[in-house]
Amino acid sequence: MTFSPYVLGTGIAGWNFLDRTRVQQQQIFEKSPILDRAVQDFTQKIEGIQSSDQLLDDYNVLKVALGAFGLDEDINNRAFIKKVLDSDLSEPTSFANRLNDNRYLGLAQTFGFGGETGPQLPSSSVEKPYANVASPEDLLSNQTLLNQALDDFGLKKYAGNEFFLMRVLESDTTDPASFVNRLSDSKLADFANAFQFNQPPEYTSSMEALVGEFSAMNDGNGPATADELLENEDLLAAVVESFDLEYTNTIFLKRMLESNPYDPNSPVNQQEDPRYLAMSRAFGFGISDINSFTSPEELLAQPLLLEDALEQFNLSNPGEQYIRDVLESDLSDPNSFVNQPSNLAFYDFAEAFQNEWPSAPSRMQVLASEVGGKLAGYEQPQQFVFDFDAFEAGLDVFNISERELDFDVMIKAFESDLSSEISYANLHRDPNLKAMAHAFAFNPGGSDHTYPAGFAQEIADLYKDRNFEIAIGESDPNMRLALSLERELQSIADAGGSEDAHWFGIIGSPPLKSMFETALGLPASFGQLDVDRQVNEMKERAQTSFGTTHPADLLETEKLDEFRNRFLLLSGLNSDQAANGFSDPIFTLFQ
Incomplete structure (x- = not known):
């Protein structure tokens, strides 16, 4: 018989019971044959999953992967999840980066099918919301991200001056004479240096x-x-x-580069390794200047150089004597060798040799x-x-x-x-x-999709935690939210960034958004407001209710308990209202 987790009581009393008994209940719950089999199957197979298609084709592995991020409901939405998994996260406009629900971004970052960084542990997959901005234009065209970035560096007063910010972001921070380094506000240099848009390119x-x-x-x-x-x-x-x-x-390299690759007696031609000769020929620093030649014999003495010289004029080699006769011809004499109708193809070749040899790349x-x-x-x-x-x-x-x-x-x-x-x-x-x-390097080899140590275990732990929360939620949806509070809030704090960046992260997390709206006494229509206005309203109410405007402060044990208790208290009141004909969207969040 499968064990079903339970809660005695509701609200704060129910939470206190669950908090005391969670470890024991979850240990028993995780021994469920179905859950245990799913975790073992994922652990055994994940190393062999090298593409999004392979993940999508294995239902059991996909179930654990999605379940670890609370995305169980998308198990049959193959096309949508494939677009998420294959998103290029370095591109700000990619599919996963444009979704409001940051759980999808977390999934894409963790499995890393769409970029060059590869898989990473879920605990390290969250980034600042503007970390993947690739150019100044990307940042300046997204007002929400720009506001977050400026707030990080205390530069909100420059929010309306895009031309000025463009010059700042395009500055070379390593050049003391650059625009940003000539400004009195050192925070602007820190701002430009953080994005490093003017950094050397990365080569593949x-x-x-x-x-x-x-x-x-x-x-x-x-x-x-x-x-x-x-x-x-x-x-x-x-x-x-x-x-x-x-x-x-x-x-040694200087000697090789300056050697004449067409002279069989030059230093580079004495090397057993042919790669030095290839390098010398590629740059051509040591190749003889044909303009310095005073007789055809000098060119004929270097057959390979002669071949290249002929190729400049799309000519084939007719033999040494023929070449000698061409180069020694009197160009002004209509009866000379090169001026004969059968030899006119070599006229430009002879003229260049006698007057000025054209430079070649x-x-x-x-x-x-x-x-x-x-x-x-x-x-x-x-x-x-x-x-x-x-x-x-x-x-x-x-x-x-x-x-x-x-x-x-x-x-x-x-x-x-x-x-x-x-x-x-x-x-x-x-x-x-x-x-x-x-x-x-078309095929550098090796597996580009190497999972870091502990990857399978972290995903499995997340999957088991969320399944326990789901089981609790079947009897009390608010308890499910309360269980997820610390984990979800910690992921927002781990992302770093400014105070506003944390609030934007909360708005992008359905469970957190619902809990904060309830705990702060916000109406059901709150989500229809402009996102900046939502942030300002939440900050004001958080200051009034909890004495802080920074979400990370709520991770302190006392404030976390205070927030959770307030949420459970107010959600209980909402339940009473719902019983009398009112409804609250919190109960449909995980259905």
Whole structure:
């Protein structure tokens, strides 16, 4: 026979009985075969749940997950819960961030299917309501969040000056001469620094970092010299990681970068590791300046440089003697070799060599130009491989010949598990191919959805607590609310933020909102007011009733008891009124 928790008496007397007997009653209740099986099933299966679809497909695991957040009624609302779970919480306008009920946000944050942060313990999943604001525009366009943020820093007097606040938020707080650092109010600098909208970008791969840091220098042209590259710590780190370099002494790297990659006798060509040669070719700091050549022999002595020179004019190599005859031709003589009808395709080539050789972008410049705005859009390696210009630019940077490479080989490398030492990319004979696969990191490998230690236990405990509350609520709905009070209020306090932020959190929690409306003697129509007005009214009544306007103060033992007793007393009066023909929405909250 299944044990059913019970309460003797109502109101404050009933609470006192429940408070004394809760531990014993809950221990017996949790031995229920149905509850025990559900918890064990969840604990055993949760590590294997790697996507929202997997969670939704396992009814028993989903039941515990939703039940832990008091969302049992949504068990059959699959489409809605999927939108919640898959919400990108870094996007302020995402589905979960737009819902008024913060239980859904807590669910999405805890399981972490929609973002890059992954799962987190329920006890650490609550954030400030404006923590996911991505830009100054996001903050300034949401008046409620802006008011909370300004109140946090004591800056409410600036609430109406959006142009001024935009300049503050866009300021570089690390620059002493920036707008915000020239203001007398130091709280404004703290405000700007807290949001850090002007912080360096976060990269998801070493290639993204390489292209981003390269493009940020010299109007997108990258470093002009090896010294400029080596002095830029972020770019240097991206270069080392992208080319997977093992020896990174800066003196050595400078020598490699300044070596002529087309001279077989240069230092970089004496290295056994081909990745240093790929790096040297990609930046081209050591490549000979063709404008300095005084004879065709100097160009012919560097076959690879000659190939690149011909490619600039879309020409193929017809042989050394032919090239020599072209470059030695008298351009003004209509009878010269290059002026013959069959050789005119080489005229511009000869003219450039004899007068001024046009500058060509480095391989890194070409790659940055081709993929700079596309990297984030390459969700599958096939999208990159079949974007031919971008793919060819990538192969050039890593010194991989497209003539010898099958598309399937590169796709197989990109798709292999880079975290596995025996994956295709990691075992490939070409270190440059391996480096390229790691740089683009289409499949970094490993489980991105690793649950933190204690995750299953915390969810299970929450589920058991809420089920006990549900069982109590079957006999007395107000006792169910009273049981949840400390947990719900603690979650609001744990979120941090200002006093008003806590009140906004209370309004976003159906159980707390109902309890506060009852304890503060607010009418049923109260929820129809503007949210800022609701906060002001609640603060005034809290000051009158409990001597404080800060919800966190109510977690003090004496004030918590005072609040709960007041709620139970007034809810009892509402019950009496309901018995005489009046109704209160509190009783329908959990139905």
